[in-house]
Amino acid sequence: MTDVAAAAGVSHQTVSRVLNGSELVKDETRTRVLAAIAELGYRRNNAARLLVTNRSHRIGMISAHLVLHGPSMIAVSVQDAGHKAGYDVSLVAVEDFTARSLREAVDRLLDEAVEAIVVAVAHREAREQVRSLEMPVPLVIVQGVSDGQRMAVGIDQEAGARLAVEHLLDLGHRHVAHVTGPQEWVEAGQRRAGWRSAHEHRHVLPGPELGGDWSPQSGYEAGLRIAEDPDVTAVFVANDGMAMGLMYALHEKGRDVPGEISVVGFDDVPEARFLWPALTTVDQEFSLLGRRAVELTLRALGGEVDPSAELIRPALVVRDSTAAPRH
Amino acid sequence: MTDVAAAAGVSHQTVSRVLNGSELVKDETRTRVLAAIAELGYRRNNAARLLVTNRSHRIGMISAHLVLHGPSMIAVSVQDAGHKAGYDVSLVAVEDFTARSLREAVDRLLDEAVEAIVVAVAHREAREQVRSLEMPVPLVIVQGVSDGQRMAVGIDQEAGARLAVEHLLDLGHRHVAHVTGPQEWVEAGQRRAGWRSAHEHRHVLPGPELGGDWSPQSGYEAGLRIAEDPDVTAVFVANDGMAMGLMYALHEKGRDVPGEISVVGFDDVPEARFLWPALTTVDQEFSLLGRRAVELTLRALGGEVDPSAELIRPALVVRDSTAAPRH
DNA sequence: GTCGAGATTGTGAACGCTAACATTCTAGGT
DNA sequence: ACCTAGAATGTTAGCGTTCACAATCTCGAC
Numbered sequence: 001m002t003d004v005a006a007a008a009g010v011s012h013q014t015v016s017r018v019l020n021g022s023e024l025v026k027d028e029t030r031t032r033v034l035a036a037i038a039e040l041g042y043r044r045n046n047a048a049r050l051l052v053t054n055r056s057h058r059i060g061m062i063s064a065h066l067v068l069h070g071p072s073m074i075a076v077s078v079q080d081a082g083h084k085a086g087y088d089v090s091l092v093a094v095e096d097f098t099a100r101s102l103r104e105a106v107d108r109l110l111d112e113a114v115e116a117i118v119v120a121v122a123h124r125e126a127r128e129q130v131r132s133l134e135m136p137v138p139l140v141i142v143q144g145v146s147d148g149q150r151m152a153v154g155i156d157q158e159a160g161a162r163l164a165v166e167h168l169l170d171l172g173h174r175h176v177a178h179v180t181g182p183q184e185w186v187e188a189g190q191r192r193a194g195w196r197s198a199h200e201h202r203h204v205l206p207g208p209e210l211g212g213d214w215s216p217q218s219g220y221e222a223g224l225r226i227a228e229d230p231d232v233t234a235v236f237v238a239n240d241g242m243a244m245g246l247m248y249a250l251h252e253k254g255r256d257v258p259g260e261i262s263v264v265g266f267d268d269v270p271e272a273r274f275l276w277p278a279l280t281t282v283d284q285e286f287s288l289l290g291r292r293a294v295e296l297t298l299r300a301l302g303g304e305v306d307p308s309a310e311l312i313r314p315a316l317v318v319r320d321s322t323a324a325p326r327h
Numbered sequence: 328m329t330d331v332a333a334a335a336g337v338s339h340q341t342v343s344r345v346l347n348g349s350e351l352v353k354d355e356t357r358t359r360v361l362a363a364i365a366e367l368g369y370r371r372n373n374a375a376r377l378l379v380t381n382r383s384h385r386i387g388m389i390s391a392h393l394v395l396h397g398p399s400m401i402a403v404s405v406q407d408a409g410h411k412a413g414y415d416v417s418l419v420a421v422e423d424f425t426a427r428s429l430r431e432a433v434d435r436l437l438d439e440a441v442e443a444i445v446v447a448v449a450h451r452e453a454r455e456q457v458r459s460l461e462m463p464v465p466l467v468i469v470q471g472v473s474d475g476q477r478m479a480v481g482i483d484q485e486a487g488a489r490l491a492v493e494h495l496l497d498l499g500h501r502h503v504a505h506v507t508g509p510q511e512w513v514e515a516g517q518r519r520a521g522w523r524s525a526h527e528h529r530h531v532l533p534g535p536e537l538g539g540d541w542s543p544q545s546g547y548e549a550g551l552r553i554a555e556d557p558d559v560t561a562v563f564v565a566n567d568g569m570a571m572g573l574m575y576a577l578h579e580k581g582r583d584v585p586g587e588i589s590v591v592g593f594d595d596v597p598e599a600r601f602l603w604p605a606l607t608t609v610d611q612e613f614s615l616l617g618r619r620a621v622e623l624t625l626r627a628l629g630g631e632v633d634p635s636a637e638l639i640r641p642a643l644v645v646r647d648s649t650a651a652p653r654h
Numbered sequence: 655g656t657c658g659a660g661a662t663t664g665t666g667a668a669c670g671c672t673a674a675c676a677t678t679c680t681a682g683g684t
Numbered sequence: 685a686c687c688t689a690g691a692a693t694g695t696t697a698g699c700g701t702t703c704a705c706a707a708t709c710t711c712g713a714c
Contacts, residue, residue: 001670011694016672024692046438047377048670052699056374066403067597076393080420088439090415093407111373112415216601241598248601270394271568271598274543274575328700338664343702351662375700379669 001044007036019044050113058088059297060109061118062102064126066093068214069240069269070187070286074120074142077290085294090114097126106133116297118142122187138300142293144186150306153292157187160282160314161194162201164236164264167280167316169202171324173234173262177207179222179246181214181238191238191266207232214238216245223249226261233261233325240265240272240281247275247321258323268317277320284314328371334363346371377440385415386624387436388445389429391453393420395541396567396596397514397613401447401469404617412621417441424453433460443624445469449514465627469620471513477633480619484514487609487641488521489528491563491591494607494643496529498651500561500589504534506549506573508541508565518565518593534559541565543572550576553588560588560652567592567599567608574602574648585650595644604647611641 005012010029017025018033025033036042050056061078065071075091082089090112092105109117116137119130122144130139138151145154168176178195181188192209199206210225212218219242226232227250237243243265250257257263257277265272265281272279292309299307332339337356344352345360352360363369377383388405392398402418409416417439419432436444443464446457449471457466465478472479495503505522508515519536526533537552539545546569553559554577564570570592577584584590584604592599592608599606619636626634 012670013672013695014693017693020672026692029692043434043437045378045440045670047374047383047440048699049672050374050699051372051378051670051701052672054699067400072399072403073394076399076420079418083419088417088435091406091418092410093403107370108415110370113372113374216598220601244598244601248603248605251603271543271571274547274571276575276578276603278575339700340665340702341663344663347702353662356662372700375669376702377669378671378700379702381669 001042004033004036004040004042007040008033056088056113056115057086058090058112058114059116059118059294060112060114061089061091062094062105062109062121062130063091064094064097064121064123069267070143070284071120073286074289074293077287078118078120078142078293079290080287081291081294085298087115087294089118094121094126097121097123097129099129099132102126102129103133106130106135110136116140116301118293118297120293122185124184124186124189127186138297140293140297140300142289144190145311146190147311148308150308151296151300153289153296153309154311155284155289156311156313157190158194158197159311160266160284160316161191161236162198163314163316164266164280164282165195165198167318168234168236168262168264168322169198169204171234171262171322173325175199175204175207175234177210177226177229177232177235179210179212179219179235179237179242181212181242183211185214188238195236207234212238212242214241216241216248218242219245220249222246224253226250227253227255234263234322235261236264236266238266240267240269240279243279243281243321244271244275247277247279258321259326262322262325264322272317273319275321280319280322281317282314283317285312288312328369331360331363331367331369334367335360383415383440383442384413385417385439385441386443386445386621387439387441388416388418389421389432389436389448389457390418391421391424391448391450396594397470397611398447400613401617401620404614405445405447405469405620406617407614408618408621412625414442414621416445421448421453424448424450424456426456426459429453429456430460433457433462437463443467443628445620445624447620449512451511451513451516454513465624467620467624467627469616471517472638473517474638475635477635478623478627480616480623480636481638482611482616483638483640484517485521485524486638487593487611487643488518488563489525490641490643491593491607491609492522492525494645495561495563495589495591495649496525496531498561498589498649500652502526502531502534502561504537504553504556504559504562506537506539506546506562506564506569508539508569510538512541515565522563534561539565539569541568543568543575545569546572547576549573551580553577554580554582561590561649562588563591563593565593567594567596567606570606570608570648571598571602574604574606585648586653589649589652591649599644600646602648607646607649608644609641610644612639615639 120142141152145152210222223246268283447469468479472481537549550573595610
């Protein structure tokens with residue numbers, strides 16, 4: 001900066017003013033400074049800047065299971081929205097949810113001087129651990145939150161599940177079976193709750209419930225069991241990956257979808273449309289979620305105390321894996 | 328730091344020494360300092376540190392198309408490997424490959440004081456643009472590189488394609504059709520080259536070539552055309568997503584896979600095993616790629632000039648979408 | 655006891671920037 | 685010509701570290 005100042009024949013402070021877009025610089029001086037900057041290929045040192053201003057323009061994000069569709073979409077979209085708002089976003093992926101590994105993740109982010117932390121981990125355990133951590137910066141929760149919750153943005157999982165189940169019930173199915181996600185995930189619990197409440201609302205008993213772990217393999221195993229049960233005519237599967245595995249098992253056992261059994265997934269992964277049959281599923285608008293998360297973070301950073309945001313409503317995408325039951 | 332020094336009754340320099348694990352501190356003093364640190368909840372300011380040391384312990388990565396399987400796997404694995412090596416990694420996603428947007432991406436990273444930049448964009452245009460940029464830090468290319476290339480790590484796409492095509496030829500197919508990726512991607516070109524060379528090697532003419540853009544939709548369109556051509560008994564599709572679309576089209580047209588037509592994909596996405604029929608495909612070890620990229624970066628940072636690494640060999644995963652042709 | 659080498663600790667400056675205040679221009683009014 | 689308010693610019697200090705060197709301890713050998 002001193003060099004630039006010398007080259008332009010001004011003081012370093014004037015250079016600083018130009019860089020920060022101050023009004024108090026004569027146009028002619030500004031031009032001269034800018035020219036010097038260009039000529040010298042000068043770039044301002046952000047470490048020094050951060051040191052004195054204490055503003056890093058960086059927000060941190062903690063994620064997990066980045067191989068799964070949802071988490072990775074959220075990570076990308078937060079990153080993107082952050083950039084657009086002039087923030088860098090640092091991502092750290094955790095592999096388990098012990099107090100220790102979360103503490104480490106938070107510390108790593110704090111060391112990077114993040115101004116806020118976005119937690120996109122829908123694991124119950126993780127959630128509690130993080131909450132209990134002392135946090136010198138605002139903390140925003142993404143994913144698996146409930147309505148009205150402060151400092152949190154999310155998609156209404158329960159509503160999504162209800163959409164799926166009601167669609168099936170409307171088609172004339174007596175009840176709907178459910179393949180759940182792992183119950184440690186709050187989303188899994190919420191989708192399950194939606195499934196139950198949709199049945200209750202119609203005063204019918206829900207179909208059988210099978211446990212899964214999001215993986216196609218676990219869906220496959222659930223499918224094998226469902227194929228044996230002549231009573232099941234419709235299944236709501238907690239994500240598209242498992243739905244795929246399940247349909248594979250049904251195929252393998254010679255059960256027709258949707259002729260004998262209707263299937264609804266959750267996520268609307270890009271492949272869903274090209275499964276055979278094309279999968280009816282629930283679409284979650286992840287990119288909007290990311291934007292909302294950043295927006296909320298910014299509000300908190302702006303001094304608003306414990307802002308909250310509305311849940312995003314998912315939408316049902318009806319394709320070919322669902323039909324009325326045959327009698 | 329001054330506070331800690333005061334609390335421990337030493338000078339700030341001694342605190343600094345403790346923090347940096349210097350040997351020259353009496354055990355007793357060290358203990359006292361550590362206690363003071365813990366008590367005051369002190370954490371060292373990295374901005375100040377960076378300012379004086381000029382080492383950011385951060386490497387930058389430029390990616391694109393993070394929704395696609397390959398790019399996102401690579402991003403995650405570089406990030407991960409970087410962390411394990413004690414580096415933070417900043418990711419910036421570019422949306423197009425103009426000189427301007429790449430310049431911006433690089434600038435953004437340089438502003439974050441990255442010590443090296445990893446470019447994981449397999450777009451020809453992007454590649455050239457980046458190469459032409461003045462770079463004050465080492466630049467490592469990941470993806471779509473060729474053998475022996477300096478400062479680059481990659482997976483041998485051509486070998487992978489040859490594996491796929493030879494498998495089909497070995498089964499007795501006369502020749503193999505190919506659905507390509509977009510030709511702006513160097514991977515797409517390499518897979519295409521592998522497809523051609525496998526045919527040449529057997530002294531047979533390759534089957535028809537259809538253009539795709541990685542999307543299942545484009546695979547679907549290619550599938551529609553292939554379904555009409557009675558001459559095609561085997562297709563090598565440049566990625567699994569398009570293979571899915573293609574198989575969907577074949578189903579729709581009543582063509583049996585693999586009875587009438589065999590299909591091989593590329594990527595081995597987690598869903599591939601659960602397609603119906605389960606997809607034969609080529610597995611790329613992305614996590615290894617990420618590790619190699621970081622390793623190479625570290626070597627360059629360590630002063631080695633233009634280090635190079637071997638290409639990673641992909642593996643064929645044979646499942647149910649391929650079979651011998653009927654006569 | 656005294657000296658000196660090595661161990662341990664301390665001191666001051668510097669990294670590149672911005673904040674706060676001080677100084678110098680400039681132009682309009684008298 | 686002279687004053688003054690506001691515009692434009694400059695000066696100094698300090699952000700929290702580490703580096704280079706200086707100062708002080710400690711302990712064994714004489």
